[in-house]
Amino acid sequence: MIYFIADLLALGAINAIMAVGLNLQYGQAGILNFTYYTFVAIGAYVGAVTTMGHPPVPASEETFILQWSLPWPVALVLAGVVAGVLGLFMVLVVIRRLRSDYLAIVTVSLGFIVWDLITNYVPLFNGANGLFNIPYILNGATASETTYTMEVFGVAMVVLAACIWVVRSIFRSPYGRVLRAIREDEVVAASFGKSTTSSRVWAFVLGCVMAGLAGALLVFYVNAWNPQGFLAEESFILMAAIVIGGPGNYWGAVLGTFVFVEVLSEVERYLPNFGNGALVGAGRAVLIGIVLIAVVRFRPDGLIPERWLHWYRSPLRGGPGGEAGSQPQGGRRGRLGMPRLGQRGES
Amino acid sequence: MNQLAEAVGFGLVDAAVIALAAVGLSLQVSVTNFINFAYGDFMSFGAYVTYAANSAGLNFFPSVAVGAAGTGLLGVASNWVVFRPLMRRKSRTLILLICTVGLSFIVQNAIVMIWGPNAEHYSVTVGNALHLGPFLFTPGDLILIGVAFTLLLMLHIFMQNTKFGTALRATSNNDDLAQACGIDTGRVVMWTWAISGMLCAVAGVGLALETNSLRPTTGFNELFVVFGAIILGGIGRVYGAMIGALVIGILTEVTAMFISPVYSGALAFTVVIVVLLLRPQGLLPGRGRSA
Numbered sequence: 001m002i003y004f005i006a007d008l009l010a011l012g013a014i015n016a017i018m019a020v021g022l023n024l025q026y027g028q029a030g031i032l033n034f035t036y037y038t039f040v041a042i043g044a045y046v047g048a049v050t051t052m053g054h055p056p057v058p059a060s061e062e063t064f065i066l067q068w069s070l071p072w073p074v075a076l077v078l079a080g081v082v083a084g085v086l087g088l089f090m091v092l093v094v095i096r097r098l099r100s101d102y103l104a105i106v107t108v109s110l111g112f113i114v115w116d117l118i119t120n121y122v123p124l125f126n127g128a129n130g131l132f133n134i135p136y137i138l139n140g141a142t143a144s145e146t147t148y149t150m151e152v153f154g155v156a157m158v159v160l161a162a163c164i165w166v167v168r169s170i171f172r173s174p175y176g177r178v179l180r181a182i183r184e185d186e187v188v189a190a191s192f193g194k195s196t197t198s199s200r201v202w203a204f205v206l207g208c209v210m211a212g213l214a215g216a217l218l219v220f221y222v223n224a225w226n227p228q229g230f231l232a233e234e235s236f237i238l239m240a241a242i243v244i245g246g247p248g249n250y251w252g253a254v255l256g257t258f259v260f261v262e263v264l265s266e267v268e269r270y271l272p273n274f275g276n277g278a279l280v281g282a283g284r285a286v287l288i289g290i291v292l293i294a295v296v297r298f299r300p301d302g303l304i305p306e307r308w309l310h311w312y313r314s315p316l317r318g319g320p321g322g323e324a325g326s327q328p329q330g331g332r333r334g335r336l337g338m339p340r341l342g343q344r345g346e347s
Numbered sequence: 348m349n350q351l352a353e354a355v356g357f358g359l360v361d362a363a364v365i366a367l368a369a370v371g372l373s374l375q376v377s378v379t380n381f382i383n384f385a386y387g388d389f390m391s392f393g394a395y396v397t398y399a400a401n402s403a404g405l406n407f408f409p410s411v412a413v414g415a416a417g418t419g420l421l422g423v424a425s426n427w428v429v430f431r432p433l434m435r436r437k438s439r440t441l442i443l444l445i446c447t448v449g450l451s452f453i454v455q456n457a458i459v460m461i462w463g464p465n466a467e468h469y470s471v472t473v474g475n476a477l478h479l480g481p482f483l484f485t486p487g488d489l490i491l492i493g494v495a496f497t498l499l500l501m502l503h504i505f506m507q508n509t510k511f512g513t514a515l516r517a518t519s520n521n522d523d524l525a526q527a528c529g530i531d532t533g534r535v536v537m538w539t540w541a542i543s544g545m546l547c548a549v550a551g552v553g554l555a556l557e558t559n560s561l562r563p564t565t566g567f568n569e570l571f572v573v574f575g576a577i578i579l580g581g582i583g584r585v586y587g588a589m590i591g592a593l594v595i596g597i598l599t600e601v602t603a604m605f606i607s608p609v610y611s612g613a614l615a616f617t618v619v620i621v622v623l624l625l626r627p628q629g630l631l632p633g634r635g636r637s638a
Contacts, residue, residue, distance in 0.1 A: 032441055034448075094624065101382050101440045102582075102623055105574055109616035112571065116613040236448050243445055278464040282456035289452035293429055296446055300438070 006149040012262045013156035014217050015238075016254045020163045021210025023242050023253035027306070028167070028176065029203035030183030031095070032104040034235050035111025039208045041230035042086055043079035043215025045118070045125045048134045048225055050075040062126050062133075072137040076159075076216045083212025084205050091204040096197060111232060119227040130226020137220045152221045159217065163210050167250050170203075171309060179203055180248075237261055237285075240292045246302025249309050256303065260288055349481060354604040355597055356482030362596030363495035364553040368569070369576035369588035370499060371546030375422075377519035377583035378539040379430065381443040385450035386547060387570030391563055392454055393418035393548020394555040395462055398469060407471050411552050415545040422544030423537055425450055431533075451567065458563040466560040473556060491553050498549065499589065502542075506585070515539060519583065571612075572599065575619045581629025590631070 022036045053069035055062045070078070094106045119128045135141070138151050170176045181189040182196045190196050219225045238261065245256020264284050271280050295302060372386050397414030401407055429446055473487025506512040517525040518535045526532045547566075554569055555561040576595045580587025595615060603611040622629070 030441070032444065094620075097624055097627065099440075101444050102627070104441075104444055105382065105571075105578075106620050106623055109571060109574075109619045112616050113613045116610065120609045236452065239445065240449060240452070278459050282459035282464075285452045285456040286460065289449040289456070292449035292452075293446055296438075296442055296449075297429070297432060300436075300442070 003146045003149060006146055006153060008262060008266060010149050010153040010156060010221060011218075012258050013153055013160050014214050014221065015257045015261050017156065017160050017163055017210055017214035017217070018238060019242060019245070019253040019257035020160070020167055020250050021207040021214070022238055023207075023247065023250055024167050024170070024210070025204050025207035026239065026242060027247035027249065027253065028171065028179045028183065029200045029207075030100065030179075031091075031200055031204055032100055032107070032239075033204070033207070034104050034108045034239065035114075035232070036207075036211055036238055037230045037232075037234040038111040038114050039083040039087055039211035040215035040218070040234075041118075041225070041227075042114075043083045043212030044219035044225045044229070045131070045215075046079040046082045046212065047072075047075050047216030047219045048131045049125065050078055051135055051220075052131070052133070053135075062129075062131065063123050064126050064131060065124060072135075072220060076213060076220075079216035080209040080212040083215065084209035087208025087211075088201070088205045091201050095200060095204070108232060111235065115227060115230065115232075128227055130224065130229070131219075132224040134219055134223045134225070136223065149221075152217065156217050159213055163213070164250060166206070170206075171250075175199065233285075237288060240288050242302075244292055244295045244302060246304035246306060248306030249302070249304050251309075252302050252304030252306075260291070264288070350604060351601065352481035353483050354601045356484060358597030358600035359482075359593075360484070360488045360491060360557060360596075361600055362593045363492045364550050364557060365569075365572060365576050365596050366589050366592035367495050367498060367553065368547050368550035368573045369580070369592045370502065370585055371543035371550065372573055373577045373580070373583060373585050373588035374515075374519075374546075375539055375543040376577065377585065378515065378522075378536055379434070380583070381440050382447070382574075382582075384444065384447040384570070385425070385454055386447075386543075386573065387566035387568070388451045388454035388458070389418055389421060389544055390547045390551030390554065390566030390569065391458055391561075392421055392551070392566075393544070394551035394561050394565065395458055395467075395563075397548070397552050398467055398555075398561060399462075401469060401471075407469070411549060414552060415548040418548035418551075419541040419544040421454070422540035426537060426540040431536075455563055455567060462563070464563060466562050468560060469552075469556060471556075473559075487556055491556065494549065495553070498546065502546075502585075511535075511538070568612075571619065572615045575615045575622075578619050578622050579630055581631050584629060584631065587629050587631045591629070594630075 018036065018040060022033065025031045025033050025036070049064050049066040050068045050070045051072055052064075052067065054067050090107075090110055094103055094110075098106060118125055121127065125131060136148065137155070138148070143151070170179070178189065178194045178199050181192075181194065182199060186196050238257065241256040241260040242253045243256075244260060245254070246252020264287070268280050268284050301307070368386070368390060372383065375386075376382060393414040395414075396417040397410045400410035400413040405413065429450060430443065433443055433446065471487075473485040476483050476485050506516060514525065514530045514535050515538070517528070517530055518532050518539075522532050525535075551566055554565060558565070572595055576591035577583075577588045578591070579594055580589070580591030595618065598618070599611045599615055602614050
């Protein structure tokens with residue numbers, strides 16, 4: 001039981017790091033990144049190949065690059081850096097020219113290409129079989145499972161705290177206001193002389209660094225990684241969790257991820273497998289889809305709206321909800337801005 | 348040379364399937380102005396409903412009609428429940444896009460819940476391969492190409508020569524103006540979802556026939572090839588989508604034959620990215636919508 005709770009907490013903390021990073025990209029900067037988990041995977045692979053050293057058994061037939069045996073904190077930082085650099089490349093290529101929804105398509109496509117490459121090009125990260133026997137960090141090799149889980153939880157909490165501190169500083173800084181202004185209306189932000197491209201690029205890169213950190217921690221914790229671990233679906237679920245929790249508000253993102261990624265998958269693991277063998281997992285995904293659409297429809301700012309973060313300056317603005325524009329304007333109106341006649345429910 | 352001709356022949360069959368799906372999606376995008384990530388799962392849904400009707404004892408072609416009708420209804424229903432309220436609230440494109448992802452989750456996994464995760468097969472045979480000139484086709488392939496051609500021709504006539512087709516084109520061009528001219532755009536949008544659903548169901552059946560297996564992820568995996576086609580042709584341009592489908596279909600088969608089938612998927616994605624970056628309006632001249 002203690003192990004179960006510790007496991008939930010450790011994975012929850014790691015997922016929360018991803019949530020905070022993705023939320024910086026989507027919630028703050030308004031970049032729809034549908035391949036966030038690719039960066040988590042990159043972090044995981046880098047964390048693995050820089051700590052594993054040479055394959056322990058010559059006959060194990062694991063082939064991968066680097067084969068360094070660095071201390072794990074260095075590997076962790078390296079994972080963040082590599083993910084960030086890849087994110088920088090990707091975003092520089094695509095961000096200038098594309099409307100946000102086509103940007104989303106490009107991110108998915110790039111994710112698929114990376115996935116294809118890693119799966120089919122074996123010398124890179126051992127192809128479809130993936131990496132295993134990734135070393136434990138700290139005293140994990142000798143400690144009991146529960147102790148090790150608690151230790152990973154501790155490390156993840158430190159990283160999570162650092163990430164939250166960073167996004168909180170960004171949120172309250174002039175840079176954060178520029179990001180939100182760009183998210184609401186890029187043209188207006190640009191006309192005030194703000195560099196919309198570079199602001200968004202850095203937010204994206206920072207989000208990718210957090211993905212890399214989370215990925216490395218994840219791989220230190222679960223000790224194995226393969227391409228089945230970062231299918232497109234993972235990014236979609238993470239994105240759904242953020243939208244449900246409250247895009248723009250890092251607490252909302254953390255909550256959404258914890259409930260919809262973490263708790264639901266644990267419930268899935270402990271439910272008996274009835275029906276056609278995939279019923280429970282599919283039911284979870286259907287549930288996520290329904291909740292996602294319901295939240296967008298009936299509570300568009302998510303369960304914990306962004307405006308709750310503005311409590312600290314509410315006296316000047318008369319209660320929570322200082323920032324304009326987070327609420328869609330012109331709710332129940334017709335296309336041309338005039339109230340439509342003959343609609344049910346209003347007269 | 349012979350191999351190349353064969354690859355082009357396979358590409359034509361691919362193109363017929365992709366063209367049906369791409370035209371359907373393009374029609375929907377041009378009217379509603381957002382990309383639909385659930386479209387691939389609509390394809391799977393149509394193929395599965397066809398499979399169910401066929402297993403229940405119906406002949407194959409009536410089953411396809413049932414599948415098409417079912418998917419058309421699914422499109423209309425999702426417009427009614429999900430997209431219409433959001434459009435009316437003038438939600439941002441990003442939000443609509445995320446909702447289509449949610450819808451994709453629901454449809455794909457509902458299929459798993461109903462029909463199970465394993466591959467299914469239609470109980471029809473496509474016949475033995477025939478040599479037609481340099482090409483190699485099965486009779487099933489020929490029927491597929493014929494059906495696709497007929498449906499697209501019918502759509503063309505419908506779009507150009509009926510009052511409703513004109514209303515549809517007007518709505519896709521400028522919906523506020525169309526509404527000001529007295530066109531009931533809500534009705535146009537509804538029928539667009541229905542038509543696009545029907546087309547993609549037929550495409551889904553074609554896809555399942557062509558690959559001889561039907562999985563819950565069949566349609567979703569094809570989705571980005573369809574995206575590639577509509578992006579090549581210019582987003583929201585129905586006729587461009589047909590040409591895009593032809594290019595993508597032949598290109599993927601030729602690469603599969605000469606480089607490696609493993610990378611043909613990656614090629615489609617690369618085409619998507621390169622075209623979006625270099626020529627976002629598509630290959631045909633004129634104004635597109637992506638920039």
